Amino acid sequence: MFAKPFRVKSNTAIKGSDRRKLRADVLAAFPSLSSSQLSDLIPSKEELNVVKMFLHKGEAVTAYVLNKNPVFFEMDKTLYPTVYALWSYPDLLAAFTTWPAVLPKLVGGADLMLPGVVAPPSGLPKVLQGDLCAINLVGNRAPVAIGLVTMSTPEMLAAGMKGKGITTLHTYMDQLWAFGEKTNPPVIAHKHCDPGEIGDQMEEEEEEEEEEEVIIDAVSIENVTALLDRTASDTPDIDNLCLNVETESEGVTSATDQANDSKAHALEIVDLKEITEDTGNHQDTAEIIRTIQEQMDELLLQCFLHALKFKVKKTDLPLLTSTFLKNHMYPCCPEGRQLDIKKSSYKKLSKFLQSMQQRHIVQVKELSKGVESIAIVNWKHADLKSFTVPETATGEEMVKIDEESETLYQPPEISSYYNVSSKLIPLFEHAGLKKDATLSSGDVRSIITNYVKSNELIDDYNKNYVTINPTLCDCILEKSEYHTVTKLKWDDLFTRCLERLQQCHQVTFPGQKPIIRKGSIxxxxxxxxxxxxxxxxxxxxxxxxxxxxxxxxxxxxxxxxxxxxxxxxxxxxxxxxxxxxxxxxxxxxxxxxxxxxxxxxxxxxxxxxxxxxxxxxx
Missing domain, CATH: 3.30.780.10 (SUI1-like domain)
Known part of the structure; x- marks a missing residue:
């Protein structure tokens, strides 16, 4: 959430009344804090500032900064502790442990996958879906991140520890941490083992693993054999332990991260099991890598021609190359396959398009530095005219070029609902509903129908009408109608009921929990x-x-x-x-x-x- 720089709107000293309110809010959110601990986090006389900021996506966040270090931040009326606060009180939140090599991914905005969670001998902490938790590392109990749990502990175990585990909110070395004094976490031993035992435990776990990971120099293939002769890797496959990396993790100035970033352009991570499965021979590794690249090159060309011939219209030109990739090429990827330009021989979309331009299929123009567009398409080119869609090309894979790419936007699903108002509570009590219960229009019609039938209010002479009893009179009719209206048509009854309910709407973004807001969207x-x-x-x-x-x-x-x-x-x-x-x-x-x-x-x-x-x- 704080992977990108934020904009500070105001930075002011907290008032006495606001300080007391903050203490009460912190105690309500974290009741396990003692009075002395609360005084340490929110002291009465020390410097405490309120910083209001806007994140890169527009979210409004309020941070509370104690002696230049943010200790809490508030978003959507919910308080969250920072790593600075958790370093003083590491047991404030339930904590999950992961590998140290996962930390750079978390700093970049990734969420923690369940395969990346290291279970202690005492078992996983007991949490419920949506609970706030901390993340620490093997060898150090000091939290390095906080996040929201996506499923309860029993659900994690039932899923075989697969899938998304924790949605990351704030990490050590992100922009909120950098807003403070940029201190490093203390070293705190885990409760379940002594510090000296941690290395032995990691070695035992590594010896039991059958899969190995090898880093192969993509520039010098001559080093492949030497690297593959290594007996064991130091860490699991980190790419499978995290997901949803945010774009452009700017502001992280660690020398380690900078070294890793520069190294990432020259190195390619290859799964040893994929390359040498069922064989012990590494001599054919270079040939296998070339085969993988050739297959990705063929898939890239297939999606390119498919998109141009069947997706792009002449009126769409000029077309941004990034838009062409996301909205036209990715949907043309066959089902069950994944388009990954980094695994091709081109490595970048711009180099691939340059190759297509040399073949006179398209003409690419640079609008500004780093921004290109497809200006002209040679619709009569032989490759385009002869291209036919393979039968398997029906998938709609949405893949990123690299970790700094934007994910494809998907519009939310919007639904209209109604909340039970205080005036209509007597009418909905028989269904076990209370004030502010959320109902769809179909639910309302069903509940009203059941109420009318259970109270035998259908008119004996004309079943299109409903007899008004005292409850319906108080809930549905106007005061001027109390003594004049004794019956209503079904449609009129439903319409009046819906008008007296409080309208609300639900917005559901793909992969996220539904958001319910009052009123119409x-x-x-x-x-x-x-x-x-x-x-x-x-x-x-x-x-x-x-x-x-x-x-x-x-x-x-x-x-x-x-x-x-x-x-x-x-x-x-x-x-x-x-x-x-x-x-x-x-x-x-x-x-x-x-x-x-x-x-x-x-x-x-x-x-x-x-x-x-x-x-x-x-």
Whole structure:
């Protein structure tokens, strides 16, 4: 969450009343703290500042900084301790242990996978889904990260310790840690073993493992045989222990990480089991690696030709190469296979497109440094005309080029619901529901129908009508209707009931828990305003409601419309961003939101403000 730099809005000393409130909130969130421990974390007289910040995705976070070190941060009215606080009180949260080599992945924004959890002799800590926990390392009990557990302990064991285990929120060496004094964690021995026993335990576990990992120099293949002769690896396959690496973990200045980053360009991790499975001979390793690259090159070319011939239209050009890869090439990947450019001989998309340009299939232009677009496609090229779609090419794999790539955006599922209001509680009590219970319109109709039938309120002479009893009278009718309305049609009854319930909506992003908010969902607002000298600007807000990063949307619009884009805070809000684009760019915005991000037009307000096409001159 803090992998990228954040923007500090304010940094002020805390007031006395706010300090007392913070102490109460911390004690409520962490009742295991004693009074002396609470006084150490939130002292009465020492310097304590409140820092309000906006993260790179627009989230509003409040951090509480004690003597230059953040000790707590608050987001969505929930308090979380930082690693600085946990180093003083490592038992404040239930803790899971992982390998030291996993730490750089966590720092980069990855979540912890269950295969990366090291179970102590005493067993895993007992947690429930959504609980806050800490992450420490083998050999040191000092926490290096905190996160939310994705499943309970019994569910972890039932899953065979496979899948996503902990969603990481904050880590040692991230930007929140760097906001403090950048101290290193203390060395604290684990409770279940002595420090001297840890090395022996790791050696025993490594001896039991049958799979080995080898680092092969991709530049000098001559070293492959020497590397493969090593007897055992020091750590498990780290790539399988983490997932969901965030983009551009800027600001991490550790010399170790910088060395690893530079080394990553020259080294390729190869699973020994994949290369030499069922054989003990390493002489053919170079040939096997070439075969893997050739297979990935063929898949890359197949997806490229498939996308050009069946996905890209002439009206889409010019097309950003990153958009072409995410929205056109990845969906063409056959089911069961994974498109990974780093495993090809090209290593990068730009080099592959240069090769396609040399074959005169496409023409690529550089818009700015590092930003390229496909400008021209030779639709009559022999390779394109002769290409046919393989029968297996039906999958929609969404893969990243590298760890700094953005994942493909998927629009949320939006559903309308209703909350039981206090006035209608007597009508829903028979169904065991209380105030603020969430119901769909179908649930409401079913409950009302059961209530009417169980109380025998269907009119004897006309079954299309319902007799009004005292409960329905109080809940459904207006005061002026108490003595005049004795019956209602079924549809009228349902309509009146829904009108008196509190409307709410549920937003579900892929792979995340549903979010329920009161009221109807706010549409993305597009407005065209006039500035000085009769110049027009296009204003966009509420992108965050649909999980869209205003910064990314602004960059895309800047390239599409070739116009300047600025970001400002929406007046009267803390975490809402207003995009301002030069000129009337409603057409570009509509195409971007509806085609690229697949937002339904009913959730976009202001599409009718696009400039009207001028009359053709005769």
């Amino acid at each position: 706010k549409p993305i607002s597009i407005d065209v305003a006039q500035r000085a000298s009769n110049k027009k600007v296009t204003l966009i807000k509420n992108l965050e409601v649909y999980g869209l990063d205003p910064q990314i949307v602004g960059n895309a619009l800047q390239l599409r419309a070739q116009a300047s884009v600025t970001m400002n805070q929406v007046p009267g809000t803390k975490d809402k961003i207003l995009l301002q684009v030069q000129g009337n760019q409603v057409n570009h915005i509509a195409k971007l939101l509806t085609e690229e991000y697949r937002i339904p037009p009913k959730y976009i307000e202001g599409l009718n403000k696009a400039p009207k096409p001028g009359k053709k001159k005769r």
